[in-house]
Structure formats: C-alpha cells, structure tokens
Amino acid sequence: MLDQGGIADRFVLQGRVSRRAPFARISLDLSDLPTRHNYFLALWQTRIEHILADWVGELAVTIYRGSEVTGFAQDDTGVDIELSDGRSLRARYLVGCDGGRSLIRKKAGIGSVPCDAERLFCENAQKSAAFHRQTSFLITF
Numbered sequence: 001m002l003d004q005g006g007i008a009d010r011f012v013l014q015g016r017v018s019r020r021a022p023f024a025r026i027s028l029d030l031s032d033l034p035t036r037h038n039y040f041l042a043l044w045q046t047r048i049e050h051i052l053a054d055w056v057g058e059l060a061v062t063i064y065r066g067s068e069v070t071g072f073a074q075d076d077t078g079v080d081i082e083l084s085d086g087r088s089l090r091a092r093y094l095v096g097c098d099g100g101r102s103l104i105r106k107k108a109g110i111g112s113v114p115c116d117a118e119r120l121f122c123e124n125a126q127k128s129a130a131f132h133r134q135t136s137f138l139i140t141f
C-alpha cells in the first residue's frame with residue numbers, strides 16, 4: 001500500500017532493513033518472498049506517524065484536527081455533518097473510518113466488522129501456544 005501510494009521510500013530511508021525476521025525463537029528468511037519489499041523494516045511508530053502526517057500535509061485536502069463528528073444527516077445530494085465545536089460541514093460523501101467503535105457506521109446502520117479483535121487475538125495466542133508445543137513454529141497471516 002505504501003509503495004502504491006509512492007511513499008515507501010520515505011519509510012525505508014528512516015528504518016532498518018532486515019532480510020530475516022524473528023518468529024517464535026526461529027529466524028525466518030524473507031529474501032525469497034515474491035515482492036520488491038522482501039524484508040522486515042524496523043521503524044519506531046512515532047517516525048511512522050510523522051512520515052504519514054507529512055505526506056497528508058502535502059495532499060490537496062483540508063484536514064480538520066481536533067474536531068469530533070457528533071452527528072450527520074444525509075439527503076439525496078450529500079450529507080450534513082455536525083462537529084463537536086458547533087460547526088457543520090456539507091460533503092457529497094462521509095466515510096466511516098473512525099475506528100472500532102465508529103459513531104458514523106453505527107448511525108448509518110452499518111454493522112460492525114464481524115470480528116472481535118481482542119477475542120481473536122487471545123484465541124490465536126492459545127492456538128499458537130498449543131501448536132508450538134507440538135511443532136517447531138507457526139506462521140499466521
């Protein structure tokens with residue numbers, strides 16, 4: 001995705017490339033993966049966020065920081081959006097990328113993703129531990 005967005009190099013320049021990835025006490029060789037980015041990149045999350053913020057700043061879009069969507073109403077031509085600071089916006093589309101407890105998806109009647117991430121993580125950890133006792137390693141995607 002970062003490559004398709006033309007910004008992969010920004011991350012690679014600031015990170016540390018490793019052709020081997022540690023997993024469950026073994027070292028996986030990534031060098032023959034069928035991708036141009038066949039490596040593990042170590043990069044602090046704060047750097048990742050700065051790079052993404054710089055990139056977004058270059059795009060021809062208006063960013064409203066510190067504004068929370070509190071409600072909206074749609075009609076045939078678009079949607080009116082209410083913000084917590086009392087302002088309102090008018091847009092053709094509203095996209096609910098507001099996290100796992102998305103207010104927008106909830107109000108739009110769009111069901112949540114049928115996956116409880118925390119439960120899934122715990123189940124996978126248990127399966128992984130059980131599997132690990134029987135075999136030498138487990139790879140999950």
Ligand SMILES: Cc1cc2nc3c(=O)[nH]c(=O)nc-3n(C[C@H](O)[C@H](O)[C@H](O)COP(=O)(O)OP(=O)(O)OC[C@H]3O[C@@H](n4cnc5c(N)ncnc54)[C@H](O)[C@@H]3O)c2cc1C
Nearest residue numbers: 066067068069070071096097098099100101102103104117
């Ligand atoms: C402790 C922890 C560790 C994790 N570690 C990893 C990891 O190592 N690797 C990995 O791949 N995933 C990890 N995840 C999962 C990952 O963070 C999420 O899957 C991902 O952030 C979801 O992205 P998102 O854009 O859907 O939502 P979010 O990242 O939650 O973004 C939603 C955004 O919408 C904003 N927002 C919410 N409500 C409103 C509103 N009403 N009005 C305006 N804005 C609003 C929020 O402020 C936020 O900025 C981790 C999650 C947690 C909690």
